[in-house]
Amino acid sequence: MDMEIFSGAVNTLWLFIGGILVFFMQAGFAMVETGFTRAKNAGNITMKNCVDFLLGSVVYWIIGYGLMYGTSIGGVIGIPFGQFFMNSSAYEPTMSYASLFFQTVFCATTATIVSGAMAERTNFKAYVLYSFLISLFIYPIAGHWVWSPDGWLSKLGFHDFAGSGIVHSMGGTLAFVGAAILGPRIGKYKIVNGKKESCAIPGHNIVIGALGVFILWFGWFGFNPSSTQALIDTSLPSDSQPYLLAAKVFITTNLSACAAATTALFFTWKRYGKPDVSMTLNGVLAGLVGITASCDCVSPLSSLIIGIIAGIIVTLGIEFIDTKLHIDDPVGAVAVHGLCGAWGVIAVGIFANDNGFEGLITGNFQLFATQLLGEIVLIAWAALTGFVIFKLMNVTGFLRANKEDELTGLDATEHGLPSAYADFMPAYKD
Amino acid sequence: MDMEIFSGAVNTLWLFIGGILVFFMQAGFAMVETGFTRAKNAGNITMKNCVDFLLGSVVYWIIGYGLMYGTSIGGVIGIPFGQFFMNSSAYEPTMSYASLFFQTVFCATTATIVSGAMAERTNFKAYVLYSFLISLFIYPIAGHWVWSPDGWLSKLGFHDFAGSGIVHSMGGTLAFVGAAILGPRIGKYKIVNGKKESCAIPGHNIVIGALGVFILWFGWFGFNPSSTQALIDTSLPSDSQPYLLAAKVFITTNLSACAAATTALFFTWKRYGKPDVSMTLNGVLAGLVGITASCDCVSPLSSLIIGIIAGIIVTLGIEFIDTKLHIDDPVGAVAVHGLCGAWGVIAVGIFANDNGFEGLITGNFQLFATQLLGEIVLIAWAALTGFVIFKLMNVTGFLRANKEDELTGLDATEHGLPSAYADFMPAYKD
Amino acid sequence: MDMEIFSGAVNTLWLFIGGILVFFMQAGFAMVETGFTRAKNAGNITMKNCVDFLLGSVVYWIIGYGLMYGTSIGGVIGIPFGQFFMNSSAYEPTMSYASLFFQTVFCATTATIVSGAMAERTNFKAYVLYSFLISLFIYPIAGHWVWSPDGWLSKLGFHDFAGSGIVHSMGGTLAFVGAAILGPRIGKYKIVNGKKESCAIPGHNIVIGALGVFILWFGWFGFNPSSTQALIDTSLPSDSQPYLLAAKVFITTNLSACAAATTALFFTWKRYGKPDVSMTLNGVLAGLVGITASCDCVSPLSSLIIGIIAGIIVTLGIEFIDTKLHIDDPVGAVAVHGLCGAWGVIAVGIFANDNGFEGLITGNFQLFATQLLGEIVLIAWAALTGFVIFKLMNVTGFLRANKEDELTGLDATEHGLPSAYADFMPAYKD
Amino acid sequence: MPEMTKVEIITRQSKLEELKTALNEIGITGMTVTNVLGYGQQKGQKQKYRGVDYSVDLLPKVKVEMVVCAIPVQQVVDVAVKTLRTGEIGDGKIFVSPVTRVIKVRTGEEDEKAL
Amino acid sequence: MPEMTKVEIITRQSKLEELKTALNEIGITGMTVTNVLGYGQQKGQKQKYRGVDYSVDLLPKVKVEMVVCAIPVQQVVDVAVKTLRTGEIGDGKIFVSPVTRVIKVRTGEEDEKAL
Amino acid sequence: MPEMTKVEIITRQSKLEELKTALNEIGITGMTVTNVLGYGQQKGQKQKYRGVDYSVDLLPKVKVEMVVCAIPVQQVVDVAVKTLRTGEIGDGKIFVSPVTRVIKVRTGEEDEKAL
């Protein structure tokens, strides 16, 4: 019995730590998105990053967690009873409150990714609504497929350790669809000699953006390692304990981040003549996103390679989406989360060689195929639901802030805040 | 024996984590208070948030901890010997260094609350002195009553799990008394047609204020859950372990914060026509303060209700204190900590139904009465000691910065810092 | 067997927590250095603080960790095989991934210290190279001497618990040598009546600098306490467990920080007429650095004294280095890390009286002599290697940014970033 | 000596880019831009800050100054009016005033040649 | 054509609000405000920054510009002097200079009608 | 009444300190400095921001304004040109214009005495 208490306490503590760290990623997202956009929308984007967590926490508790982890109906959806609206005493259902907290902060991460790509021009009301819908069903249902032991993708052997696919590639896909339907910020593209040309709209505070990246990195040391869910498994021998796995996850996670950012650094240096600050920062995130699915089952060397490729994907991806597709993504969320997230899922199929998974490099094609299938399913689900929601909002004229408001800035027009930095520019009462 | 070692290690680790997180709340307070006030006082307010921790840590170690947890004299005060000036080897008195650290950071939180309400016009010397006195005796003595097992309120059955009353309502009360005696900032109120009218003095950096709120929220996941003090209790069966309680505390804490901020969001949207950014951020804090006393003993659903009410209290409270009482509280500390702290203590008496506590909703009136009494005692103690200290300082002309300094800004006049952002506005040497 | 699992899990968790917290210190350094320097270099200095970690993580994994902890050749250097390029399965070599992560973040700290002292005028390429070399061999080799059980200084009984010497005094020494060879920023000194006079170049954002200090302080609660490496030692009785030691480390660490900052506060108040904000913040760091070597083996009272002395050292040190030596150290890294780091190592020899160490105050001279010797060795090693590297870079004209770039700002010239705050000062495309 | 004149245009920030392009096209190659706060008939929206009424009457504007000589003032004014007019309050004002001398620091050239 | 004049007032930031109100009362309905740095007899306090002497001789000031026509310049000056004078160094200066033409962009009106 | 003149110098930010010292030496005791953005022949470097070409044509400059009376304008101009000339594009321009009246708020003194 004592064994049970100790492992229960230590494993729960592990979820607590992970949950707290992942929670703090909200601050990271808020700072990155604020720093990389303009001063006139600073209050608005901060607010959005807060609101998705507010609504997400509540709705995920009410119904999302149940949809995701409730008794499965054919591997497609959980029945949200029992897990629905959890309201029992602390001592009743072992572990579930800890798990609810841990899963809530993951859910909120998915929702928050979208705000960056659609920044500086989305109607606040529309934001509130679609961020609510993401936490209500888009994320939980797909989450059920992958992370519930009975989910159909999970049963197929699909592996997405900490959510490159579920959290990031879905978030990135939603961001892509949203940004595409929403259209670019005024002034982002102009027609020169009949060709659409992209204009730079630099962010207003790279320092706070960099702080955001550091906070996200910090949080990722909860996101990935704590996804072992446990440190101790009393049914396993001492040399196969999950805490050993968690230790490796720290290394693969960090190496991939470093490799990706280093790649972005030197790649932009070569390509643009100067080592680009904001791209290097995006590189960190690209590496983190890219390793998230496979951090448990690849070797450190593979994590380095995964990171290097993520660093190239993010640099070329941001450029491509902006200058070729002409889709305006102020913070690079689509490339960072969408492309690198998809890459991360595929990378499992290529590099897996530990923790019971075998990818292409061990001669196994099966896993690779499953990963490909799973990723296509996730993207399709996010793209489809996103398309319906954003399109509906758009045709009803509800999605986009009006032109005048966008030009003036959403702080003043949507929140009555003349400026998030009012006192730098004195404002007076009648 | 091994059991003892393991539970000792895990429980101590739990206090460490809580202590570290609560420590970081100092940064949160510093950023919130700086962001919500003007640029010319940014260095000063940051400094104040640092100084209270510096002095508090030392004096709480010397005497405060002893007053709070030393052998009780009639439940009224601890005798600070033994616990006084703890200076033994690491291996001597089991647990007490961990507990000292954990309690120190709580003490510092109380002191730091006051600085926000009295920002932009308090003499730095006066600040140093009163913040010292709060950590010296105001907090520790009341802390003894409530949190020492022998304290008289504690023996009456008064329940303040993580300090809605002790930390927040006392901090808020001191803030109120201080701000009232100190008077408003120059320009805050003007007489229009014989009526006092409040003028808005917007903060200079809402983004850094929002970051501060996220940091506080993050820290609160130490503040509340770690107040279980232990994760493992070897004397209890496996289904009644404190780590299960801690898990629920995460959920109640988070739900209340989210509910309160959502309420503030929609309430201001309705009331002022726009969803107010700084009020929503205050709403987060209101919900956190409001649930702090009862996070262990109410159901998640109750925590949601507690949060909703806190969200309304904070919105109306800030307005009332400003526009009706004409007391100038730049960051809303009185409403957030004072009013919502009191509400949190009362809420225990209403909603408690777990962990051995029974409030009105279970048909028990006793606890409600005790909570009411206890809260009145805490407010009275803080108001009384605060009144004497601030009044004495005020009549000796020591409390308030002189007019010229206030107009110029406290950074330049009290710290010789022309501006905390000097290089944004170039400054040169002769 | 279960004992092994539990202690393994808890001790590994302890390293995880420490590693995560120390990692976050990178953000702290970035913010301190950015805040205390000018706006035109904000992107550059942030970037530098990121890059050292990127390269450091990779190179320390490839070779540094092996040099430091590999099988010792005569106590002088580790053979980096086995530990070199760690690439095994998670379940193979117990603990080493956790240790690798924990050590990596320490290594990166050493490298990052240098950037502050050499800020605003160092060529980015040169920075990339020397920060790489620090992580490649300067830190790991010295680290072997002190922290490998077979290292020659370690065998002599030299004690540097968490790295006052290894991390901070070496970092500070490298910073000193680098800043001296590099020369001051343009405009920092001018000749008045044949005498060199120092001019103040205020930082551009004291608030973000203060946030950085809080983050560092927060991270230090990983840096010092987690350096016990374990919480549980099953070979020891229950009253000598490492978690008890860790608890004391929290107290000594915090008291020293508070004492040092309080000293800097009152000392500058006396000396300059005003309590200096940035010096008080530096005081916090000085106290933290000063206690780092001895936090396990001195009493709380001694930690207070160590802090007070550190507070004076940092204040006079910064002044002396600037106004007497005329070495330009924008953030005070030499005084904070170099001088206070050396002081910390010496302080072990004076104040040790716990955890098996005996310093002068217990009448033992031996330890004091060893500490002195060890510190001289560390400084000599850092000074020598630093001198060779920086001198070589300097004579090849590679170390310093050219004059025009320095005047314009490194953001624009080295990174193509017109300003880190571009949108505060609108910039437009053709 | 042809007359030298300073033309000072105060207008919306969001129009700066367009104005710059338009002036460039008529041969204006130099101007100096300042961020200013404008007080006029246009008022900021009535706002609430934390429950307190609050109206902003100083609005962010840009001031564009250029000294012209060869190019007729009337042409500058016409182009500016054409570019800036939206018909709504806040379009801005143009002030014309005399300048007696211009020196180009780099070359020491004066007046017309300095522009 | 009545003469048009630009009145430029440089003064303390903390006086702006009062000045605005006072000018409003005499019928000034438009002005342009700029944050400037003033160098004059008033010097910043001698400060120490991290142990180094350091004095600031550029102080934050505001510049208020308004072009007037109907309202007599003398009245503007009187009101400004009355509002701004504290008798201490740093009260500021008023500069008056000629303006030859004013255009209101929104309507195209000129000169007196444009103000 | 001796003529009063406003001299307006637009130049590089990094030259401000030197200019201030030089003007001080010829007896200029007051001036007003504004951070402005300059558009001229000098262009910012072509940059890339996140892969997009991007060139800055508004460069940070300072504007130094001083009204002089006793001190000859020519002397001011000479000193400024001497201090500021580097021979490279972007050295800046000096504009001279008339001022009709100066008031010192503190004392009410006018014109020459006000400076």
Ligand SMILES: Nc1ncnc2c1ncn2[C@@H]1O[C@H](COP(=O)(O)OP(=O)(O)O)[C@@H](O)[C@H]1O
């Ligand atoms: N008399 C004036 N002197 C100086 N600046 C003025 C004057 N009148 C207006 N302005 C400037 O012109 C701007 C626009 O004026 P406003 O009255 O708001 O609208 P409109 O341009 O439609 O007349 C103001 O914000 C102010 O900066």
Ligand SMILES: Nc1ncnc2c1ncn2[C@@H]1O[C@H](COP(=O)(O)OP(=O)(O)O)[C@@H](O)[C@H]1O
């Ligand atoms: N000759 C001048 N030309 C332009 N601006 C001036 C001149 N003299 C003073 N000023 C401006 O007026 C401000 C106030 O002048 P100052 O000499 O400090 O005090 P006072 O107003 O009491 O004479 C200065 O900060 C500067 O901005």
Ligand SMILES: Nc1ncnc2c1ncn2[C@@H]1O[C@H](COP(=O)(O)OP(=O)(O)O)[C@@H](O)[C@H]1O
């Ligand atoms: N006609 C003009 N009117 C107003 N300001 C001008 C004019 N021409 C140039 N300037 C200002 O002078 C600055 C320097 O001019 P520029 O053409 O770049 O170099 P140079 O000083 O070598 O001629 C510009 O940035 C601009 O602020």
